[in-house]
Amino acid sequence: MYGWIWRHLPGNAWVRALISLVLVLAVVYALFQYVFPWAEPLLPFGDVTVDGSTGTEGGGQ
Secondary structure: OHHHHHHHOOOOHHHHHHHHHHHHHHHHHHHHHHHHHHHHHHOHHHOOOOOOOOOOHHHOO
């Protein structure tokens, strides 16, 4: 897939590298702005099994 993208980008190697970098940054931006906020309520990050107790009698150290 990456080879196909590289072959279809215009310009020489430097221009292709710059366009590839812009494409990667656009994908990362889209993930952080749209995909991750949408998926965050669906993920179990809030379901923790730790209850906050220290496990010792008296709560001291």
